[in-house]
Amino acid sequence: MDGKPYIAQRPKRADGRRNYDAILAAARKAFESSGADASLEDIASQAGVAIGTLYRHFPTRASLVEAATRDGLENLVAHAERLAARPDPLDALTEWMREAVVHFSTFRGLVGILARSMYDEGTPSHAMCAAMHRGGADLLRAAQAAGRVRPDLTPEELFDLLSGAAWVREQAASGRDGSPRFLQLVLEGITTRDD
């Protein structure tokens, strides 16, 4: 428990900011094409920067991943808040889950990182994961209150299901993406039957 975990911050000097941005751009590209274990030295050289500079801005791989995915996940959280206003809470939950699966599988290896961050404070991505947890939990609660989703489902379980779907999508690299159907089955499984 030593204060706050490092969240990469935009540096103050102009050259620092330039490099920070270049590294981030290179990292996004590399992660997307090679997964979360892309070579950091490649990323640095793609960004036109020495390896030490990369480590200055992003002391760990996890911190770089966090920075590279922050925007997308922030959007996801924001979307949850917007969806909460929808008249049909099951619709809202469904749409959000679909979107979440896509964001969770932005690149190979991300779901695993997020899943671990979810319950491990002191991880760079933990704050964002906690925010998503809140957003998802709210949508779930609303759907349950409306009697549309089985009431014994917890947010943790929801995220397990979600992560499972994202993982399936991640594996899908070439061809055959089973995640839409996976999610459909899960959704039909957790909704209450209106007979």
Added chain:
Amino acid sequence: MDGKPYIAQRPKRADGRRNYDAILAAARKAFESSGADASLEDIASQAGVAIGTLYRHFPTRASLVEAATRDGLENLVAHAERLAARPDPLDALTEWMREAVVHFSTFRGLVGILARSMYDEGTPSHAMCAAMHRGGADLLRAAQAAGRVRPDLTPEELFDLLSGAAWVREQAASGRDGSPRFLQLVLEGITTRDD
């Protein structure tokens, strides 16, 4: 399509067989404690063998993983056949899925390897995956024929669900294993309601 993919075979000379077995034992231990990306040099030295010897017997990591998991998965397939004789086909399917999840998550990283092998011939584990596919598909078909499982569920989808559960279990390393509940939710989701 070049003949058969390498499946590690027990070598002919006595010292060869000794080393083969020692490597396999060391590999099982290492995979279990460090995951599928355990150091091969560590494994070799634990087995009391030079690194070249390990590569002689197992030219790729995948071939070592295959050999290390073969027995367990063979048992799983055999069990599917035994279960097929059960009077209640839903019971049989349920029990087999539970067991499969455990075997799929023998060590961190295995599910991913199996999931990729499932549809990629030319992978060492492909043969075993195909056998499991058959076994699972038979149990599924029986449960569907008995009207106990939704008829539109394909074996591929079943394996996606199964792999998702195993993946969740894999992540559970410390505390919180969500896979039993995951599987329960999935099972309740795919069974037909008898109202």
Added chain:
DNA sequence: CAATTATGCTGAGGTTGCCTCAGGTTGATG
């Protein structure tokens, strides 16, 4: 029981990726 041979073993070494840190450079500030 050699002699022969195929099978197997060794471990140095090339390659890549990780990460650190001592020393040099430069943007910001007054």
Added chain:
DNA sequence: CATCAACCTGAGGCAACCTCAGCATAATTG
């Protein structure tokens, strides 16, 4: 323009991967 904190560089130590030339030995054969 002088100062200095912020920043950058890249060599180098470490670990893991994988290959291969040369040596060792189990099995076989006469």
